[in-house]
Amino acid sequence: MKPVIALVGRPNVGKSTLFNRMTKSRDAIVADYAGLTRDRHYGDGRLGKREFIVIDTGGFEPDSSTGIVKEMAKQTRQAVAEADVVIFVTDVRTGLSAQDADIARFLRQANKRVILTVNKAEGMVESPHLAEFHELGLGEPLPISAAHGQGIRSLIEEALVDFPETEDDDEPAEAAPIRLTVTGRPNVGKSTLINAWLGEDRLIAFDMPGTTRDAIRVPLERDGQRYELIDTAGLRRKGKVFEAIEKFSVVKTLQAVADANVAVLMVDATQGVSEQDAHIAGYILEAGRAVVIAINKWDAIDAYQREQLERSIETRLAFLKFAEIVRMSAIKRQGLGPLWKAIANAHASATRKLPTPVLTRLLHEAVEHQAPKRAGSFRPKMRYAHQGGMNPPIIVIHGNSLDHVDGAYRRYLEGRFREHFKLVGTPLKLEFRSSH
Numbered sequence: 543m544k545p546v547i548a549l550v551g552r553p554n555v556g557k558s559t560l561f562n563r564m565t566k567s568r569d570a571i572v573a574d575y576a577g578l579t580r581d582r583h584y585g586d587g588r589l590g591k592r593e594f595i596v597i598d599t600g601g602f603e604p605d606s607s608t609g610i611v612k613e614m615a616k617q618t619r620q621a622v623a624e625a626d627v628v629i630f631v632t633d634v635r636t637g638l639s640a641q642d643a644d645i646a647r648f649l650r651q652a653n654k655r656v657i658l659t660v661n662k663a664e665g666m667v668e669s670p671h672l673a674e675f676h677e678l679g680l681g682e683p684l685p686i687s688a689a690h691g692q693g694i695r696s697l698i699e700e701a702l703v704d705f706p707e708t709e710d711d712d713e714p715a716e717a718a719p720i721r722l723t724v725t726g727r728p729n730v731g732k733s734t735l736i737n738a739w740l741g742e743d744r745l746i747a748f749d750m751p752g753t754t755r756d757a758i759r760v761p762l763e764r765d766g767q768r769y770e771l772i773d774t775a776g777l778r779r780k781g782k783v784f785e786a787i788e789k790f791s792v793v794k795t796l797q798a799v800a801d802a803n804v805a806v807l808m809v810d811a812t813q814g815v816s817e818q819d820a821h822i823a824g825y826i827l828e829a830g831r832a833v834v835i836a837i838n839k840w841d842a843i844d845a846y847q848r849e850q851l852e853r854s855i856e857t858r859l860a861f862l863k864f865a866e867i868v869r870m871s872a873i874k875r876q877g878l879g880p881l882w883k884a885i886a887n888a889h890a891s892a893t894r895k896l897p898t899p900v901l902t903r904l905l906h907e908a909v910e911h912q913a914p915k916r917a918g919s920f921r922p923k924m925r926y927a928h929q930g931g932m933n934p935p936i937i938v939i940h941g942n943s944l945d946h947v948d949g950a951y952r953r954y955l956e957g958r959f960r961e962h963f964k965l966v967g968t969p970l971k972l973e974f975r976s977s978h
């Protein structure tokens with residue numbers, strides 16, 4: 543499971559600047575989807591092969607009536623509790639402050655590994671302020687510059703020192719089970735669905751020994767295909783059945799989604815698509831996972847509610863247009879067949895082989911049908927395309943002046959590729975590489 547790093551510090555020390563540094567490079571897939579609510583406090587980062595999750599606790603405002611420490615504790619306690627490592631950010635330009643000392647006291651009690659950083663240290667390595675931070679009793683302060691990208695790599699290395707590189711999956715792709723997670727708000731019916739699955743006699747289920755840090759993996763089989771149900775956020779096995787025993791956790795959701803090949807996003811038909819549903823959908827998209835939208839409790843709504851629901855799906859989940867929607871009732875065991883079918887479809891799309899000659903032909907046909915716009919004296923020229931990855935599928939397009947290809951044209955190309963390869967239920971990532 544991905545290690546979790548929390549950024550803690552008083553306002554204006556540079557936490558969100560650091561957050562953006564640590565999580566950048568993941569935005570390409572998300573950039574073009576209008577309407578995606580982004581939760582800027584949680585992000586995925588990567589150093590070489592190692593992936594991690596970053597939480598920015600920066601949202602709180604100092605409040606003189608309650609006091610900064612109280613406010614901070616409220617906003618930060620959860621993040622710190624969920625983190626494996628805390629990066630404590632301070633500011634060399636303002637020097638050590640009383641608030642820093644308060645935060646340090648809080649962190650010392652939190653029993654987590656803390657890395658003390660002194661930000662805005664570009665050109666200030668000799669600053670006499672630097673020594674002040676020793677007083678916090680959190681070890682040697684690490685000078686960094688979030689804005690200039692100095693010291694960030696060694697900071698991340700230091701943060702990940704206890705976490706070995708994730709080994710590659712040794713199993714060949716065909717033989718490996720499809721990793722599946724069911725995600726959604728509390729009470730949408732996740733445990734009811736999983737228990738329905740586990741109760742079917744065509745499914746085999748047994749507990750696998752817990753791996754490190756308490757991940758649950760339950761093997762299932764359906765129509766000859768092996769699945770592995772992975773740490774479904776907020777659910778725990780209690781005796782023979784799954785029950786929701788934890789309140790919703792963004793970190794657990796991110797980890798489960800990151801681990802999965804396919805995520806089932808479960809929505810409660812009686813509640814409509816909420817903002818939180820859209821957030822979870824956003825995590826799935828950002829992670830590039832294949833996805834099926836399961837509208838549960840379909841049995842419990844009338845025609846009017848159905849109409850309203852369809853509208854809320856259209857507006858709130860517009861950026862998941864490529865996903866299949868299954869209307870179902872976990873409690874009545876209706877729609878389970880179509881759900882499995884959609885899961886298998888999404889996985890097949892996410893792992894489809896896209897041969898270079900076909901991609902290149904489609905690219906040329908697309909350009910012939912509608913050429914990309916000129917941008918000033920630049921005319922983007924597309925030469926060929928190849929597949930750069932799976933789950934999500936990545937199509938790499940080579941040519942000249944491709945920086946000038948706009949979002950509309952990108953979507954046009956994506957549509958052509960999707961249609962030809964019948965890609966449903968998976969994000970599709972286009973990357974442009976210009977030789978000049």
Ligand code: GDP
Pocket residue numbers: 551552553554555556557558559560600661662663664686687688689690
């Ligand atoms: P947050 O409130 O802790 O999230 O802080 P921000 O990331 O919003 O940064 C506060 C201010 O400090 C912004 O004006 C940043 O541009 C600036 N800042 C952040 N990192 C650095 C840095 O490394 N050097 C300098 N000189 N300024 C920085």
Ligand code: GDP
Pocket residue numbers: 726727728729730731732733734735777785786838839840841842870871872873874
């Ligand atoms: P979880 O928190 O997402 O695991 O949700 P649960 O599986 O515990 O379900 C929450 C509540 O919704 C329970 O009272 C279930 O009986 C009910 N429920 C689950 N699926 C359905 C369904 O398909 N239709 C209806 N009407 N109720 C359901």
